Each structure stands twice: as C-alpha cells, then as structure tokens.
Amino acid sequence: MPIPLSYSYRNLLARRLTSFLTAAGMGLVVFVFAAALMLTEGLRKTLVATGSFDNAVVLRAGSETEVQSAIDRNQAGIIAAQPEVAMGPEGRLVAAEAIVLINLPKRATGNPANVMIRGVQMPASLQMRREVKLAQGRWFRPGSNELVAGAQVAERFRGAGLGETLRFAMRTWRIVGVYDAGNTGFSSEMWGDVEQLLQAFRRTAFSSVILRLQNPQKFAQLQARLESDPRLPVQVKREVEFYEAQSRRLADFIRLLGLVLTAIFGLGAVLGAMVTMYAQVGGRIGEIGTMRALGFPRRDILIAFLVEAGLLGLAGWALGLIPASLLNFYTLSTVNWASFAELTFKFALTPGIILKSLAFGVGMGLVGGFLPALKAARMPVLKALRSV
Numbered sequence: 001m002p003i004p005l006s007y008s009y010r011n012l013l014a015r016r017l018t019s020f021l022t023a024a025g026m027g028l029v030v031f032v033f034a035a036a037l038m039l040t041e042g043l044r045k046t047l048v049a050t051g052s053f054d055n056a057v058v059l060r061a062g063s064e065t066e067v068q069s070a071i072d073r074n075q076a077g078i079i080a081a082q083p084e085v086a087m088g089p090e091g092r093l094v095a096a097e098a099i100v101l102i103n104l105p106k107r108a109t110g111n112p113a114n115v116m117i118r119g120v121q122m123p124a125s126l127q128m129r130r131e132v133k134l135a136q137g138r139w140f141r142p143g144s145n146e147l148v149a150g151a152q153v154a155e156r157f158r159g160a161g162l163g164e165t166l167r168f169a170m171r172t173w174r175i176v177g178v179y180d181a182g183n184t185g186f187s188s189e190m191w192g193d194v195e196q197l198l199q200a201f202r203r204t205a206f207s208s209v210i211l212r213l214q215n216p217q218k219f220a221q222l223q224a225r226l227e228s229d230p231r232l233p234v235q236v237k238r239e240v241e242f243y244e245a246q247s248r249r250l251a252d253f254i255r256l257l258g259l260v261l262t263a264i265f266g267l268g269a270v271l272g273a274m275v276t277m278y279a280q281v282g283g284r285i286g287e288i289g290t291m292r293a294l295g296f297p298r299r300d301i302l303i304a305f306l307v308e309a310g311l312l313g314l315a316g317w318a319l320g321l322i323p324a325s326l327l328n329f330y331t332l333s334t335v336n337w338a339s340f341a342e343l344t345f346k347f348a349l350t351p352g353i354i355l356k357s358l359a360f361g362v363g364m365g366l367v368g369g370f371l372p373a374l375k376a377a378r379m380p381v382l383k384a385l386r387s388v
Contacts, residue, residue, distance in 0.1 A: 012312065023315035025269045026315075026316025029361075030316055031324045036255060040255045041347075042332075042345050046346070050185035051240035051243040058235070059207075060234060061235050082225070093127055093128055097207060097208055098118070099208075100119070101117070102114070106156055108156070115190060117191070120193075122193075128210060129186060131181050131182050143195070145172065145196060150180075152344040153189065162175055169197075276312070284376075303373075309368060321357055328347055332344070
C-alpha cells in the first residue's frame with residue numbers, strides 16, 4: 001500500500017510558516033514568469049487584432065514599416081485598379097494612406113511621446129476597419145484641418161481630446177471626434193484627411209496602400225502580379241501578418257528579459273525549496289526509519305517527499321498567478337519599436353499561460369525537492385531508527 005497523499009500535505013501544514021515562505025518565494029518567480037508571458041501575448045494580440053485577414057497592405061520593397069515606405073500616386077493608381085479589389089457600397093475598397101509622427105505631452109506627466117497620425121481616404125479606410133467605431137463627436141470633413149483621435153490618445157495626451165486643438169506643420173488642427181477601436185493599435189492613432197496631411201508635411205508620396213480582397217484566397221495571385229510588375233517596386237502582405245511582424249521584435253525582447261529574470265529568481269526559489277525539504281527530511285529521520293521498518297519501499301518514500309515538494313510548487317503557482325491575473329485590468333503603454341510611436345495595450349492571460357506557469361511552478365518544487373527526497377529514500381533503516 002503506498003503512502004497516502006495526506007501524509008505529504010499534513011507535514012506541510014505542520015510547518016506552516018516555513019512552507020508559506022518557501023511557497024511565497026516560488027510565487028514571486030511565477031508572477032514574473034506569467035507577467036512576462038502576459039505582456040508579450042497582450043502586445044501580440046493588440047497588433048494582430050489591428051489587421052484583417054481580408055485586407056492586403058502594399059509597401060515599398062524593402063520597407064519593414066509604413067514609416068519607412070513611400071508609394072507615389074502613379075503606383076497607387078495601378079494598385080487600386082487590380083481586379084482582386086472588392087467593391088463597397090460607395091466604390092472600390094482601396095485607400096492610399098500616409099503616416100506621420102508628431103510629439104505630444106502626456107496629460108498625467110507632461111512628458112513628450114510620439115503619436116502616430118494616419119492620413120486616410122474616407123469612406124474606404126473606415127469601411128475596411130470594421131473595428132473602428134465613432135464614440136464621440138463626428139468624423140472629420142475631407143479637405144479640412146480636422147482630426148479624429150483614438151480613445152487611448154484622447155485620454156492620455158494633451159490637446160487630443162474632443163474639441164481641443166493641436167498646432168503642428170504650421171497649421172492648427174481641431175479634434176472633432178473620438179473613435180473606439182477596441183483592443184487594437186488603431187486606438188493609439190489619430191486619423192485625418194490624407195491629402196491635407198501630405199500638403200502640410202510637404203510630401204508627395206503615400207506610405208502604403210490598403211485594399212480589401214474580393215476573395216481572400218486570391219491573395220497569392222495578387223501578390224505575385226504586383227511584386228513582379230517592373231513599374232511597382234513593392235511588397236504585398238496580408239494585413240494581419242504585417243501587424244504581427246510589427247510586434248515580433250519588441251515581444252521577443254520582453255520575452256527574453258522575462259525569461260532572464262525568471263531564471264535568476266527561479267534559481268533562488270529552487271534553492272529555497274531545497275533547503276526547506278532538507279529541513280523536512282532532517283526533522284523526520286525517525287519517521288522515515290519507522291516507515292521503512294513497516295515495509296514501505298524506498299520508491300514510496302521518494303514519491304512521498306516529491307509530492308510534498310510538488311505541493312509546495314503548486315502553492316507557489318497559486319500565490320503567483322492570482323496577483324498576475326489582476327494585471328488583465330491594467331493598461332500599459334510603450335514605444336512600438338517598428339513605428340517609434342507610443343502603443344497602448346493590455347496584459348493578456350490565456351489558458352496556455354496558465355498551464356505553462358503551472359508546469360513551471362510545480363517543476364520548481366520538484367527540482368528543489370529531488371535531492372532531499374533521494375536522501376530520504378536512500379537513508380539506511382538502522383541509522384534512521386537510532387534517532388527514534
């Protein structure tokens with residue numbers, strides 16, 4: 001008959017303070033581990049949600065972002081005439097857009113940060129972004145110095161709220177509306193008339209051309225034709241894949257930083273679990289001898305102490321994941337390394353992160369408890385019984 005599970009957890013309860021402190025140490029590591037994964041997943045989800053599988057983005061060949069790209073009017077006209085472009089209620093769903101960056105002070109601190117302004121062509125740009133909904137005010141009038149701000153920009157930056165004005169490019173721009181784009185990158189942008197923005201910044205080329213496909217399955221056909229056209233030194237990407245690539249560099253950095261911190265703190269937590277389990281073994285030598293004399297094999301004793309260590313790790317997982325889950329309600333902003341503009345996003349806790357953190361927490365307990373459990377299992381019966 002194996003040693004009952006109650007033996008393991010009752011021994012942890014008998015030493016509540018030591019067990020709690022050890023579990024709390026592992027909980028801190030689980031918190032850092034889960035927070036790093038949630039941060040990476042939140043960033044990825046925000047940018048991936050910005051794109052649509054049905055849309056294609058056309059950029060200048062060799063450009064990684066819209067900020068680096070330039071497409072002239074002739075090229076934009078050729079792209080807009082492709083047969084794969086879908087028709088909307090008011091014409092073809094294709095828009096040449098321009099990206100500019102301005103510097104605005106934050107409302108809370110006054111510290112400046114880059115904000116992206118997207119020059120769009122209405123109504124096509126809006127019809128291709130179904131997630132963008134007007135929340136306050138109205139949409140800008142084409143041909144005017146009017147802007148609409150994403151909800152996050154209006155809330156966080158001075159001069160970007162409804163009815164406020166901004167001064168840049170030797171013009172005064174009025175905010176006439178605020179739109180809600182949900183948990184997407186569009187919430188961190190401002191929109192205005194593309195022609196007015198190009199004139200104000202003395203530009204002659206667009207940044208990109210966005211188009212809706214009649215049939216998403218014909219993307220490869222469109223891509224091959226445009227990229228092989230000698231008049232068009234361009235590259236074509238699905239919009240969802242384009243925005244996912246935007247998140248990759250920053251997400252990889254956050255993930256790497258989180259894993260480095262987790263490894264450093266994790267080593268300390270494993271050593272703490274090891275010390276605790278060695279103390280457990282040292283204080284129960286007589287119990288171990290009695291169990292061996294009663295006929296329990298070494299394997300059962302090894303498993304009993306490993307279960308005890310695993311329960312410590314499980315408690316650490318719970319102590320770390322509960323506060324980490326509260327980060328779901330926290331909104332964070334950072335500089336998007338691809339566009340150099342500020343991007344607002346939220347932490348995202350997924351079932352995959354829960355399972356990974358569970359495996360990590362229990363794994364720390366098992367690694368820390370393996371050597372003490374092995375010591376307990378290998379202890380000679382006569383030596384153990386002498387301490388009774």
